[in-house]
Amino acid sequence: MDKTAADKDIIQGRAGGKGLYEALAEYGGSDFYPYHMPGHKRNKDAGEMAAYFGIDITEIDGFDDLHHAEGILKCAQERAGRLYGAEETFYLVNGSTCGVLAAVMTATERGSEILLARNCHKSVYHAAILQELKPHYYYPPLLGEYGICDGVDAGAVDSLLAKYPACKTVVITSPTYEGIVSDVKAVADVVHRHDGILIVDEAHGAHFGLDDSIPDSAVACGADLVVHSLHKTLPSMTQTALLHVQGDKVDRRRLKDYLGMLQTSSPSYVMMAAMDCCVRYVEEHGPERFAYMRRQYESFCTKISNCKYIRIGKMADLSEKRHYLADWDIGKLVIFVRHPSMNGPQLYHILREKYRLQMEMAAADYVVAIMTIMDTKEGWQRLADALCEIDDRIEEENAVGMAGMEPSPVHGAEWPAAESVMTPAAAFRSSREKTALSKAQGRICAEFVDLYPPGVPVLVPGERISRDTLTHMEEYLQAGLKVQGVSAEGEIAVLIQGV
Numbered sequence: 174m175d176k177t178a179a180d181k182d183i184i185q186g187r188a189g190g191k192g193l194y195e196a197l198a199e200y201g202g203s204d205f206y207p208y209h210m211p212g213h214k215r216n217k218d219a220g221e222m223a224a225y226f227g228i229d230i231t232e233i234d235g236f237d238d239l240h241h242a243e244g245i246l247k248c249a250q251e252r253a254g255r256l257y258g259a260e261e262t263f264y265l266v267n268g269s270t271c272g273v274l275a276a277v278m279t280a281t282e283r284g285s286e287i288l289l290a291r292n293c294h295k296s297v298y299h300a301a302i303l304q305e306l307k308p309h310y311y312y313p314p315l316l317g318e319y320g321i322c323d324g325v326d327a328g329a330v331d332s333l334l335a336k337y338p339a340c341k342t343v344v345i346t347s348p349t350y351e352g353i354v355s356d357v358k359a360v361a362d363v364v365h366r367h368d369g370i371l372i373v374d375e376a377h378g379a380h381f382g383l384d385d386s387i388p389d390s391a392v393a394c395g396a397d398l399v400v401h402s403l404h405k406t407l408p409s410m411t412q413t414a415l416l417h418v419q420g421d422k423v424d425r426r427r428l429k430d431y432l433g434m435l436q437t438s439s440p441s442y443v444m445m446a447a448m449d450c451c452v453r454y455v456e457e458h459g460p461e462r463f464a465y466m467r468r469q470y471e472s473f474c475t476k477i478s479n480c481k482y483i484r485i486g487k488m489a490d491l492s493e494k495r496h497y498l499a500d501w502d503i504g505k506l507v508i509f510v511r512h513p514s515m516n517g518p519q520l521y522h523i524l525r526e527k528y529r530l531q532m533e534m535a536a537a538d539y540v541v542a543i544m545t546i547m548d549t550k551e552g553w554q555r556l557a558d559a560l561c562e563i564d565d566r567i568e569e570e571n572a573v574g575m576a577g578m579e580p581s582p583v584h585g586a587e588w589p590a591a592e593s594v595m596t597p598a599a600a601f602r603s604s605r606e607k608t609a610l611s612k613a614q615g616r617i618c619a620e621f622v623d624l625y626p627p628g629v630p631v632l633v634p635g636e637r638i639s640r641d642t643l644t645h646m647e648e649y650l651q652a653g654l655k656v657q658g659v660s661a662e663g664e665i666a667v668l669i670q671g672v
């Protein structure tokens with residue numbers, strides 16, 4: 174389009190038909206002078222970040238308003254919805270965190286009961302605190318020798334909903350952080366039979382349903398509300414995410430109101446343009462990029478198949494009898510190391526220090542690498558080569574990499590259900606103090622305590638700290654693993670009893 178036509182579009186507020194980035198770039202390149210926010214005024218002298226300010230605007234004519242979208246942002250959100258086959262889709266500029274908060278708060282009444290998969294993200298627990306909910310938990314079983322959480326068993330959800338009939342909202346995470354995909358359809362059928370709402374935190378599965386070679390999205394499997402972090406597994410900017418709504422069980426007016434309260438009143442156009450570009454990129458290049466990713470994954474698996482001590486978790490290696498694990502996402506390489514001289518944190522450290530490969534995380538006996546359609550051939554190759562070399566020289570590697578560190582893998586263990594003494598919200602409001610782990614037995618926990626594996630909070634505020642839990646925590650700390658909720662001095666937050 175020539176400049177005059179673009180100018181006319183801007184003046185007449187006709188940005189609606191275009192991609193958001195294109196419209197912003199046209200506006201940034203025009204001679205419109207900004208007597209509006211943001212304060213950098215797109216001035217090239219505005220410091221080191223000035224090069225990024227060109228398309229950073231606020232709600233001006235022609236650029237719509239996320240909280241009352243009627244133009245270009247409405248079109249962009251509809252485009253995103255079409256990609257996933259969703260009835261209605263909302264842009265989130267505060268990550269899946271904000272989508273989860275809005276979804277849970279919409280689907281529950283204040284003080285009501287809720288069924289949560291225990292391995293839910295902290296945002297789900299935070300929603301439970303904000304809404305003063307009384308949670309009941311589904312503890313996912315462990316996936317055999319891998320020691321990580323398995324998918325959600327629809328039969329167990331059925332029993333729990335029968336036991337707690339006041340629970341009308343269920344939240345599960347699928348895929349998990351390690352890429353374990355639940356049979357969402359089976360879970361949705363059960364939840365709907367109990368007249369409930371199913372929220373699926375699919376933050377790690379924004380790529381799901383976008384190609385036949387990867388699992389279906391929860392959007393197509395009957396979930397009522399689905400959250401996607403675009404930034405985690407697709408080419409988009411950090412913080413960008415989507416919330417999808419299906420069916421008539423969710424009060425959409427209330428959902429919009431909560432989004433209006435939980436999202437900033439100045440949503441970043443840079444982030445929103447990144448979401449639109451991401452959606453357009455997948456529409457245009459998805460098929461070839463997903464096919465390419467599948468080829469890279471298979472060649473990676475072939476390369477490391479001769480490793481003796483290192484292997485990746487794969488659907489194909491699991492028993493066919495499993496009925497609640499639907500799939501294992503190929504975008505999550507869970508790289509297990511099984512040798513007495515090396516554990517997960519050591520492998521993580523060697524990959525980083527010696528091979529300059531930065532993993533997503535380390536757990537007791539594995540590390541996680543996130544792979545997406547944007548990973549280069551070099552990225553796949555360097556990791557495969559490094560793993561083969563480490564496997565060949567595993568004793569030597571360890572001696573060089575982590576002298577002095579205790580190489581004792583802690584395998585995920587079934588956790589006893591913690592005794593809940595009060596709701597997380599009541600514990601949140603109570604006075605607290607720090608105490609040494611050695612003195613914590615019997616006290617009521619004031620903060621979340623998380624560890625991997627199995628990737629579930631072992632303690633939620635309001636739960637009693639048992640001897641068993643303390644033993645597990647001490648084992649993890651001895652293995653060099655981070656236990657979130659325990660300070661470097663070995664202290665934990667507990668409620669001040671009698672207050």
Ligand SMILES: Cc1ncc(COP(=O)(O)O)c(C=O)c1O
Pocket residue numbers: 267268269270271273293294296346350374376377402412413414
């Ligand atoms: C399962 C899960 N849900 C939700 C979130 C929150 O996502 P975001 O970082 O997009 O807010 C995370 C973040 O790591 C997550 O792992």
